[in-house]
Amino acid sequence: MTRHARGGRRRARLLAAVAALALVGGTAAGCGSSASNPAAANVSVALDWVPNTNHTGIYVAKALGYYRQDGVNVQILPYGSTAPETLVASDKADFGISYEAGTIFARAAGEDDVSVFAILQHDALQVGVRASNTAITTPKDLDGKTYAGFGTPDEGPTLKYVIRRAGGTGKFTTVDLNTSAYDAVWNGQADFTLSYMTWEAIQGQLAGKPFKPGFALTQLGLPDNYSTLIISSNHYLAVHPDVARRFLAATQRGYEYAAAHPLQAAKILIAADPNGLGSQQTLVTESAQLLARSYYLDAAGVAGPQTTAEWSGYGNLLFDAGALTDSNGSHVTTRPDWSTYYTNAYLPTGSK
Helix, strand or coil: CCCECCCCCCECCCHHHHHHHHHHHHHHHHCCCCCCCCCCEEEEEECCCCCCHHHHHHHHHHHCCHHHHCCEEEEEECCCCCCHHHHHHCCCCCEEEECHHHHHHHHHCCCCCEEEEEEECCCCEEEECECCCCCCCCHHHHCCCEEECCCCCCHHHHHHHHHHHCCCCCCCEEECCCCCHHHHHHCCCCCEEEEECCCHHHHHHHCCCCECCCCECCCCCCCCCCCEEEEECHHHHHHCHHHHHHHHHHHHHHHHHHHHCHHHHHHHHHHHCHHHHHHHHHHHHHHHHHHHHHCCECCCCCEECCCHHHHHHHHHHHHHCCCCECCCCCECCCCCCHHHCECCCCCCCCCC
């Protein structure tokens, strides 16, 4: 469960993901698909990584025929070298999997991206520190330590924010390694990293290499944000509003099914990618259950809606840190209108 790369950005951050992608190859697009409806509208969705539990609702909607029932044929595009934000903005994909910071950076750089569905309603990241590391008990202790990073512009502001809130200076060394960042921390090559509680943290527990509890970013004071989104372009939405509504209605049903029936949804996901996930059934099942409990649904029990308040908190942190750059590489100096970075208008429930 990672954040994809735009240039050298986070979602392609694991070298292990490259190997996993080689196993999945180009088969992911057809996995778990229901019979094609030749009269239906074709819709393409670009993944941000190999299939995982962030994508479960999409695979559920395919397998259970929700897309077919709503008159759309969905093609899932496996992750490649081009970021989903770029594919969507350049009309190479109708929808794509992104995350709040990734969409913010793409928009700042002039790409036509807008979030249409929050897959995860909350930030699922934590500071990953080996549970056995007695030298780090608070974010303040990260000062002067070595961070295994991924080269994305949100990492520095995020970590400095939580370290300074704990009383530290926010100064640490960042290294890029020839192994996954998580292996680097477990092997002692780095002191900490950023990891998903909904995937890598579970992976570590199952491997007997747990991360230290209590280091969730929102627990450390970071403004909550959407760890995983579905994006489209304003151009596509203007030209195909009815198709977008049908696609998102079926997708919403898929994620609400995954929230209500996590064990069955996990089985559907594994069946869609048996080569990649067949050997990780416990990981997939535990991740599916955690996401169903705490991440897929908003406070009203609905999948997908977003709020300006959630976009503003973390968005303003990145803006105030000077992390946003435009298409010329210059710092963005005007605070964005975060209400334009997302829309609920194409969800069955409409705007909130």
